[in-house]
Amino acid sequence: MYTVSVRDHFMIAHSFRGEAFGPAQRLHGATYVVDLEFQRAALDANGMVVDIGLASEVLKTTLAGVNYRNLDEEPAFKGHNTTTEFLAREIHARIVAAIGRGELGPAARGVEGVKVTLHESHVASASYAGPIS
Amino acid sequence: MYTVSVRDHFMIAHSFRGEAFGPAQRLHGATYVVDLEFQRAALDANGMVVDIGLASEVLKTTLAGVNYRNLDEEPAFKGHNTTTEFLAREIHARIVAAIGRGELGPAARGVEGVKVTLHESHVASASYAGPIS
Amino acid sequence: MYTVSVRDHFMIAHSFRGEAFGPAQRLHGATYVVDLEFQRAALDANGMVVDIGLASEVLKTTLAGVNYRNLDEEPAFKGHNTTTEFLAREIHARIVAAIGRGELGPAARGVEGVKVTLHESHVASASYAGPIS
Amino acid sequence: MYTVSVRDHFMIAHSFRGEAFGPAQRLHGATYVVDLEFQRAALDANGMVVDIGLASEVLKTTLAGVNYRNLDEEPAFKGHNTTTEFLAREIHARIVAAIGRGELGPAARGVEGVKVTLHESHVASASYAGPIS
Amino acid sequence: MYTVSVRDHFMIAHSFRGEAFGPAQRLHGATYVVDLEFQRAALDANGMVVDIGLASEVLKTTLAGVNYRNLDEEPAFKGHNTTTEFLAREIHARIVAAIGRGELGPAARGVEGVKVTLHESHVASASYAGPIS
Amino acid sequence: MYTVSVRDHFMIAHSFRGEAFGPAQRLHGATYVVDLEFQRAALDANGMVVDIGLASEVLKTTLAGVNYRNLDEEPAFKGHNTTTEFLAREIHARIVAAIGRGELGPAARGVEGVKVTLHESHVASASYAGPIS
Numbered sequence: 091m092y093t094v095s096v097r098d099h100f101m102i103a104h105s106f107r108g109e110a111f112g113p114a115q116r117l118h119g120a121t122y123v124v125d126l127e128f129q130r131a132a133l134d135a136n137g138m139v140v141d142i143g144l145a146s147e148v149l150k151t152t153l154a155g156v157n158y159r160n161l162d163e164e165p166a167f168k169g170h171n172t173t174t175e176f177l178a179r180e181i182h183a184r185i186v187a188a189i190g191r192g193e194l195g196p197a198a199r200g201v202e203g204v205k206v207t208l209h210e211s212h213v214a215s216a217s218y219a220g221p222i223s
Numbered sequence: 224m225y226t227v228s229v230r231d232h233f234m235i236a237h238s239f240r241g242e243a244f245g246p247a248q249r250l251h252g253a254t255y256v257v258d259l260e261f262q263r264a265a266l267d268a269n270g271m272v273v274d275i276g277l278a279s280e281v282l283k284t285t286l287a288g289v290n291y292r293n294l295d296e297e298p299a300f301k302g303h304n305t306t307t308e309f310l311a312r313e314i315h316a317r318i319v320a321a322i323g324r325g326e327l328g329p330a331a332r333g334v335e336g337v338k339v340t341l342h343e344s345h346v347a348s349a350s351y352a353g354p355i356s
Numbered sequence: 357m358y359t360v361s362v363r364d365h366f367m368i369a370h371s372f373r374g375e376a377f378g379p380a381q382r383l384h385g386a387t388y389v390v391d392l393e394f395q396r397a398a399l400d401a402n403g404m405v406v407d408i409g410l411a412s413e414v415l416k417t418t419l420a421g422v423n424y425r426n427l428d429e430e431p432a433f434k435g436h437n438t439t440t441e442f443l444a445r446e447i448h449a450r451i452v453a454a455i456g457r458g459e460l461g462p463a464a465r466g467v468e469g470v471k472v473t474l475h476e477s478h479v480a481s482a483s484y485a486g487p488i489s
Numbered sequence: 490m491y492t493v494s495v496r497d498h499f500m501i502a503h504s505f506r507g508e509a510f511g512p513a514q515r516l517h518g519a520t521y522v523v524d525l526e527f528q529r530a531a532l533d534a535n536g537m538v539v540d541i542g543l544a545s546e547v548l549k550t551t552l553a554g555v556n557y558r559n560l561d562e563e564p565a566f567k568g569h570n571t572t573t574e575f576l577a578r579e580i581h582a583r584i585v586a587a588i589g590r591g592e593l594g595p596a597a598r599g600v601e602g603v604k605v606t607l608h609e610s611h612v613a614s615a616s617y618a619g620p621i622s
Numbered sequence: 623m624y625t626v627s628v629r630d631h632f633m634i635a636h637s638f639r640g641e642a643f644g645p646a647q648r649l650h651g652a653t654y655v656v657d658l659e660f661q662r663a664a665l666d667a668n669g670m671v672v673d674i675g676l677a678s679e680v681l682k683t684t685l686a687g688v689n690y691r692n693l694d695e696e697p698a699f700k701g702h703n704t705t706t707e708f709l710a711r712e713i714h715a716r717i718v719a720a721i722g723r724g725e726l727g728p729a730a731r732g733v734e735g736v737k738v739t740l741h742e743s744h745v746a747s748a749s750y751a752g753p754i755s
Numbered sequence: 756m757y758t759v760s761v762r763d764h765f766m767i768a769h770s771f772r773g774e775a776f777g778p779a780q781r782l783h784g785a786t787y788v789v790d791l792e793f794q795r796a797a798l799d800a801n802g803m804v805v806d807i808g809l810a811s812e813v814l815k816t817t818l819a820g821v822n823y824r825n826l827d828e829e830p831a832f833k834g835h836n837t838t839t840e841f842l843a844r845e846i847h848a849r850i851v852a853a854i855g856r857g858e859l860g861p862a863a864r865g866v867e868g869v870k871v872t873l874h875e876s877h878v879a880s881a882s883y884a885g886p887i888s
Contacts, residue, residue, distance in 0.1 A: 101384050291778040
């Protein structure tokens with residue numbers, strides 16, 4: 091199995107509901123450094139898993155939809171704790187949708203799986219990995 | 224599949240038996256930077272894989288059991304070469320036991336797999352991954 | 357010249373005023389990974405620049421004063437843009453004050469300089485370095 | 490499942506054919522930082538996945554076969570775009586062959602899988618993982 | 623003293639002349655991950671060392687002048703070994719010139735020093751630091 | 756000012772004397788990842804600060820003198836706590852001596868300063884910097 095991975099980041103404010111979150115129930119924020127990984131069993135005619143240039147652009151565009159925002163006020167996340175693992179899946183879904191719309195080019199339709207990892211600090215991260223159905 | 228990962232470290236002395244180990248047969252030591260990763264297919268009611276605060280505490284407590292020690296004198300490791308890969312499994316077993324005792328909270332019983340990676344330098348690491356039976 | 361450096365992090369929300377900040381004028385947030393460095397020309401009687409254990413505790417306590425907060429609502433920062441470089445100096449001042457109060461132990465009074473670096477992502481950081489007067 | 494991973498690097502020149510590569514169609518180059526990972530379900534009699542010393546030597550020897558070269562002029566790569574993912578598989582094949590020739594020692598024949606990751610910058614990497622048949 | 627640092631990268635081919643370079647006399651290449659650091663004694667009216675957004679843009683534009691090229695064929699480097707340390711100074715000179723042309727904004731004229739670090743692998747780097755005259 | 760930096764590591768056992776060290780008074784150990792930095796104001800005729808190949812070799816040879824050892828039993832360190840900062844200066848002295856003996860080549864006699872940084876974990880490091888007299 092081949093993979094290609096690209097990295098970017100976004101910076102948001104949010105708060106959590108639930109005693110388990112302790113002081114993180116207060117409004118605070120985070121930088122998320124994002125690793126976006128594409129998986130497929132065979133390379134395309136160019137010898138690529140995916141066009142790295144397009145992958146970087148799509149990741150930047152996708153993160154722009156959440157970057158520099160207070161997630162507590164985003165309608166898309168209403169009723170959810172925007173934990174790192176929740177956000178990893180949300181970004182995963184948006185990337186899979188972008189592949190479906192052809193934004194990574196026609197060859198990217200050969201991608202079989204996507205993994206999104208969000209690093210919230212030098213000591214903690216979360217990820218979501220799933221196939222492209 | 225979701226994952227959440229937390230990082231800590233411990234510092235030990237030890238030596239190895241067997242010609243394959245060359246100069247590492249002498250008493251020496253290592254810093255192990257540990258990544259502890261929890262895997263599960265669905266988030267809990269709070270939107271978590273595991274409570275990161277509790278996970279960090281349990282990792283610290285678990286590593287305290289080996290930190291600042293000469294592993295050659297630990298009864299638990301008698302008759303074993305405490306290689307990086309051996310220690311990864313040992314810590315894996317102790318984390319799984321802590322989950323079983325409820326130390327990561329009741330929600331953590333939904334965790335399906337655990338992976339422990341020990342970085343022994345900027346160029347070498349080892350890991351053990353296994354399900355929670 | 358000797359140095360000793362310890363690392364920790366904090367997570368905050370804030371916004372900036374001024375057109376130069378573009379979308380960062382919106383309420384957003386950041387994780388700051390902090391490197392705190394102590395400098396001195398000669399070691400103390402124990403062979404230390406500073407007690408690393410105490411240094412880590414004082415850094416954690418100092419960061420707790422800003423961690424999990426919306427800096428826009430902190431009286432201490434009223435009228436200031438809490439840029440990464442501004443925060444580096446603020447933490448520098450608080451560490452120097454802690455040394456003055458003896459919280460790093462009496463030997464730490466031999467420290468001659470302190471540098472604080474805040475990493476806001478994998479591609480950007482800021483620092484403030486100054487002597488202990 | 491256990492893994493052991495070792496790291497080294499190589500530096501090459503190359504160019505790509507195909508419009509998808511944009512300015513990378515010009516002769517340029519790259520440093521590839523390589524992580525070589527060995528996987529097996531059980532440790533050998535020494536408590537090892539693989540002899541780390543031998544693994545590092547074999548990785549260095551394998552990379553010496555491509556290091557400090559213009560890949561456009563290497564017969565082995567004629568007709569191929571030497572993308573990061575293509576090179577990951579090429580190195581994977583050479584490591585598997587070295588295991589087959591016994592260069593990692595007889596115990597390494599117990600290795601079940603190998604993964605090769607090439608980091609081409611702080612923001613992009615590619616890998617190839619496959620079993621040892 | 624305050625600093626702000628931004629990171630980007632470029633990928634080139636080149637070769638060296640001189641026996642000291644050994645196999646690096648052959649045409650090969652490198653990825654250089656670049657840290658560009660600005661230093662000044664006091665912040666501007668916005669609380670900035672330099673506009674990070676502009677700094678990132680100017681770094682990208684400056685690196686585009688060498689990115690995806692064979693440095694052996696660049697007239698600007700004729701007669702020079704384009705070692706990592708040589709390139710660090712070259713990029714330093716170009717950044718200082720860009721500040722002089724006002725490309726980092728008028729406030730950036732308060733910058734007193736610039737340091738450029740090029741990481742050529744996970745184990746080697748070089749830098750050039752100098753004042754803005 | 757130019758710098759060139761190379762990285763390697765060593766692994767030792769030791770213990771500390773003095774209540775300030777807490778549990779580190781027990782026999783334990785550490786991996787030290789070492790950054791060795793050479794500084795000079797002008798490049799040599801080859802465009803180098805120092806021959807990186809020779810620098811890496813001399814660092815490896817120097818570290819071999821302490822690698823895989825119990826520092827409590829090394830006569831050279833008798834009566835000293837082998838703290839990270841103490842070891843940084845020790846290695847600094849040995850590198851300066853190697854330059855004096857010509858082991859880094861005749862051109863390296865133009866090096867004006869050396870800095871040695873020892874990373875003992877992902878959160879702590881120490882360094883010693885000084886001129887070549």
